[in-house]
Amino acid sequence: MxxxxxxxxxxxxxxxxxxxxxxxxxxxxxxxxxxxxxxxxxxxxxxxxxxxxxxxxxxxxxxxxxxxxxxxxxxxxxxxxxxxxxxxxxxxxxxxxxxxxxxxxxxxxxxxxxxxxxxxxxxxxxxxxxxxxxxxxxxxxxxxxxxxxxxxxxxxxxxxxxxxxxxxxxVILDPDTYRFEAGRAVRLRDGADVTIIASGIMLARALQAAQALAAEGVGARVVNMSSLKPIDEAEILSAAQETGCLVTAENHNLIGGLGSAVAEVLASRARVPLVRVGVQDVFGEVGPIDWLADKFGISSAHIARAAREAISLKANKGRPVQA
Amino acid sequence: MGETPAIAELKAMCADIRRDIVRMIHAGGSGHPGGSLSVVEILTALYFRVMRIDPHNPTWDGRDRLILSKGHASSALYAVLARRGFFPVENLRTFNAPGTTLQKHIDMHRVPGVEVSSGSLGQGLSVGVGMALADRLDLRDRRVFVVLSDGECQAGQTWEAAMAAAHYGLGKLMALVDHNRLQTDGTIAEIMGISPLEDKWRAFGWGVRRIDGHDLEQILDVVREAEAEPAKPQVIIAVTVKGKGISYMENSVPWHSHPIDDEQLRLALQELDEAAKEMVAP
CATH class of the missing domain: 3.40.50.970 (Thiamin diphosphate (ThDP)-binding fold, Pyr/PP domains)
Structure with missing residues (x-):
């Protein structure tokens, strides 16, 4: 999709x-x-x-x-x-x-x-x-x-x-009103069950995942974290507090990118489940972006799945669910 | 010292700067004596006779700029800047001490008169190209000098920058290679030869001159001569002696980076004093 x-x-x-x-x-x-x-x-x-x-x-x-x-x-x-x-x-x-x-x-x-x-x-x-x-x-x-x-x-x-x-x-953000600012994340959609923090091309996918989740009765907040450094710690911490679990979505290796940056903030400040969507430490290959997103695990379906996983982790107080 | 110090005054200044260098490295517990002592005449000639600068206004817009790309020769640059009036000579005693402004490799934000931080080799000439392009764009009549080590002529980025400088015809850019022929692990020739060095620069489109890098008159003459050729960038291959002025350091590989103990300091200062006496004597 x-x-x-x-x-x-x-x-x-x-x-x-x-x-x-x-x-x-x-x-x-x-x-x-x-x-x-x-x-x-x-x-x-x-x-x-x-x-x-x-x-x-x-x-x-x-x-x-x-x-x-x-x-x-x-x-x-x-x-x-x-x-x-x-x-x-x-x-x-x-x-x-x-x-x-x-x-x-x-x-x-x-x-x-x-x-x-x-x-x-x-x-x-x-x-x-x-x-x-x-x-x-x-x-x-x-x-x-x-x-x-x-x-x-x-x-x-x-x-x-x-x-x-x-x-x-x-064009996702309103050119008449939106102004980028270092260290400031922007909330595009609200929801009480989970927060999806995305950057770059993953924002559109996160919004799509949130829509799919809404159809299932799951409320997902979507945050555009376009400033990875400095990062908006307050937005991450309020998402942790208010939705109880987080998903990050990045078009990047899972080591060192957005998911890592969010994990660094949570590590010492909040104990909530975080599921990171990104490329799993492998090299890519040729292909159209949507095909690659499916293959390498960064499609909107992967984000929605991660959101469900984060919510179940929250219900289990952070312990992984037995398959 | 006046605006245009005589050669004899410059020679005496070089002797003072060599004393500063060995004292700094002795006090700091480590440093790079070899490549600092080899570059003394080059920096002294430029800062005391060639460059348009104002020590009381180090960020003056009309100033000439110098990049010491071989940032490990920091002790030489610090001594020259202090003696030129950019900051008190007493500060030199803090070289490499915890909390000092005078880091072993150079931080431009801590030292007045320094244009670019350096220490990671091979990058200075690219920065110099950028500065010269900006000056040309802004119609600023000022010059950019980049002092390179011969070891940096092994680095790919140096040649990327050399190619660009010639392509853009940057006549206000001058490179000076401190060709002391030694590097950390041995002689340049045995580690990774760079000769024929002049031919390489010439092939990259630069005007090339070779001089004795310890002869102040030659340095001043050749800079003047090179500046009369403004259509292309100019490089001066200054053949020098690593560790110049201290017999036990001269042409010695280990003195590239080496602490100076009390006895070594005493011997070094003694040699420099004797040389200074000979200089004064007819």
């Missing part, structure tokens, strides 16, 4: 850069031979002197962005999420250590890079980036949030890693 009840916007990330480039002259962009994936061609044609393509040299891309950022610029640089993290970890550390306003953008994260297969499916980018001090880590859920996030990093400069969609993205 594919979550497609939403209108679609073309290239929200590239559009945001091109539009905001006018208002923020300090905005510059560095690419590494993937303008076609980062959707920066429009920015490049509007602001040719503020765009550089350094070729297949991701480390150099982040290093150059750091130099630009230490000269008064907010320097966006991007490539596929796998390369924007794995290939540039130490360069990202230097940018963060220097407090340089470098915004590293990982496009087509994890299984959304479906047709490219395992080498191109960045499933550990959030784990890598979350572990870097002074690094903010965001993941946009839709077109609205993508442009709002870009604007936020310009209004509040700082070293940032953000996951952004390539090409098309759905």
């Amino acid at each position: 594919s979550p497609e009840p939403y209108p679609v916007v073309e290239k929200p990330f590239g559009k945001a850069l091109a539009v905001l480039g006018e208002r923020f002259p300090e905005l510059v962009v560095v690419d590494a031979d993937l303008v076609r994936a980062t959707d920066t061609a429009e920015f490049r044609s509007r602001f040719p002197s503020r765009h550089w393509n350094v070729g297949v040299a991701e480390a150099n891309m982040v290093g150059i962005a750091t130099g630009l950022a230490l000269s008064g610029k907010t320097a966006f640089c991007g490539t596929f999420a796998c390369f924007a993290s794995q290939r540039v970890c130490d360069q990202a550390v230097l940018a963060a250590y220097c407090h340089a306003p470098v915004v590293i953008c990982g496009v087509e994260p994890a299984l959304t890079s479906g047709s490219n297969g395992a080498t191109h499916q960045g499933m550990l980018d959030l784990a890598i980036m979350r572990a870097i001090p002074n690094m903010r880590v965001f993941e946009a859920a839709d077109a609205t949030e993508t442009s709002s996030m870009v604007e936020y990093t310009l209004l509040h400069p700082g070293t940032t890693y953000m996951r952004v969609p390539r090409a098309k993205a759905p």
